Amino acid sequence: MPIALITGITGQAGSYLAEFLLAKGYQVVGMVRRSSTVTYERIEHIKHDLTLVQGDLHDQSSLVSILSNYQPDEVYNLAAQSFVATSWNQAVLTGEVTALGVVRLLEAIRMVNPKIRFYQASSSEMFGRAPAPQNETTPFHPRSPYAVAKVYGHWITVNYRESYGMFTVSGILFNHESPRRGIEFVTRKISDGVARIKLGLAKELLLGNLEARRDWGFAGEYVEAMWKMLQQETPEDFVIGTGVAHSVRDFCEAAFRYVGLNYLDYVRQDPRFMRPADVDLLVADCAKARQKLGWMPKVTFEELVAMMVEADLKRLKDAS
Ligand code: NAP
Numbered sequence: 572m573p574i575a576l577i578t579g580i581t582g583q584a585g586s587y588l589a590e591f592l593l594a595k596g597y598q599v600v601g602m603v604r605r606s607s608t609v610t611y612e613r614i615e616h617i618k619h620d621l622t623l624v625q626g627d628l629h630d631q632s633s634l635v636s637i638l639s640n641y642q643p644d645e646v647y648n649l650a651a652q653s654f655v656a657t658s659w660n661q662a663v664l665t666g667e668v669t670a671l672g673v674v675r676l677l678e679a680i681r682m683v684n685p686k687i688r689f690y691q692a693s694s695s696e697m698f699g700r701a702p703a704p705q706n707e708t709t710p711f712h713p714r715s716p717y718a719v720a721k722v723y724g725h726w727i728t729v730n731y732r733e734s735y736g737m738f739t740v741s742g743i744l745f746n747h748e749s750p751r752r753g754i755e756f757v758t759r760k761i762s763d764g765v766a767r768i769k770l771g772l773a774k775e776l777l778l779g780n781l782e783a784r785r786d787w788g789f790a791g792e793y794v795e796a797m798w799k800m801l802q803q804e805t806p807e808d809f810v811i812g813t814g815v816a817h818s819v820r821d822f823c824e825a826a827f828r829y830v831g832l833n834y835l836d837y838v839r840q841d842p843r844f845m846r847p848a849d850v851d852l853l854v855a856d857c858a859k860a861r862q863k864l865g866w867m868p869k870v871t872f873e874e875l876v877a878m879m880v881e882a883d884l885k886r887l888k889d890a891s
């Protein structure tokens with residue numbers, strides 16, 4: 572039975588990846604960090620099939636122990652301080668976890684077993700201002716401390732491949748969303764806001780930049796691409812997205828329309844949610860992934876919006 576270690580297993584993508592790998596017959600080891608309250612909400616339903624171990628990307632020796640004790644064949648590094656807005660307020664912490672955390676893990680792998688296959692969760696945020704559509708050869712122009720940290724994570728992953736011949740790959744994923752998305756990210760903030768307004772629990776929805784455009788796909792499908800990257804004969808980096816961009820305004824329009832409301836009656840702009848530097852347009856050219864991985868997303872933008880609004884309506888109704 573192959574063994575996979577997932578860092579960030581309690582996060583949105585980690586939970587879907589764990590489900591996917593369990594279904595493929597893997598033993599799934601999940602690294603979780605110690606906190607005063609348990610954050611297993613997204614993996615509660617599969618918790619008994621997982622091996623959960625304490626560790627932290629800040630702590631090198633915890634990484635070495637986990638690798639030595641469990642001897643994984645594959646490591647998926649999904650852990651990060653992943654919220655772009657927070658990266659301006661906690662720039663050093665973001666660098667420690669999202670950038671240096673990657674090299675701590677790579678060093679641990681190099682020491683324990685350099686044959687382990689390694690996946691790094693890189694981000695389309697690295698492209699920042701680069702002209703769209705973006706692919707594997709597009710130069711990076713990061714626009715936030717988070718994106719700068721991810722650029723380090725990307726290049727150190729490439730560097731360990733080139734320096735030591737290790738099987739390390741960087742998956743450059745565009746925004747992926749789901750009902751499990753953290754509540755502070757814009758899509759989930761909108762789906763939750765729409766559900767609250769529809770159920771009479773809120774009157775308005777405060778947002779920042781409505782004109783930013785993103786390539787939004789369904790997280791549940793993107794984890795297969797991560798796995799496929801580690802099954803290739805040779806390690807290479809891949810861009811993963813849908814190839815279609817929508818604005819935050821489009822997302823609002825579609826989400827409110829889904830429940831029979833007009834977003835213009837409820838959405839207000841609030842400068843508190845504007846960023847010091849934003850990214851205007853991200854859209855993937857994922858021709859390489861289509862050709863070499865045979866990966867194509869199926870869930871459309873409209874289906875994603877509906878899925879998220881439905882889930883929030885149900886959650887709030889069940890809670891009342
Ligand atoms: P997420 O929901 O924010 O999950 C982040 C995970 O990292 C959580 O499990 C969190 O643990 C863990 N973590 C944070 N700091 C840690 C530390 N110091 N040590 C160990 N674990 C730590 O993120 P996501 O949306 O699933 O994204 C997964 C990865 O893909 C991230 O690296 C993100 O930057 C990257 N990415 C995401 C997208 C996207 O659109 N979602 C696109 C491109 C790249 P707690 O539960 O304890 O907080």
Ligand code: G4F
Binds near residue numbers: 654655744745781
């Ligand atoms: O949902 P967001 O916070 O996601 P962002 O910044 O694109 O980052 C996400 O995707 C990246 C991949 O490209 C990941 F690497 C990263 O970890 C994360 O998962 O914001 C999307 C857009 C931004 O332009 C933001 O300015 O929405 C705009 N926005 C407008 N109003 C807002 C809001 N974003 C948030 N979070 N909250 C608002 O009220």
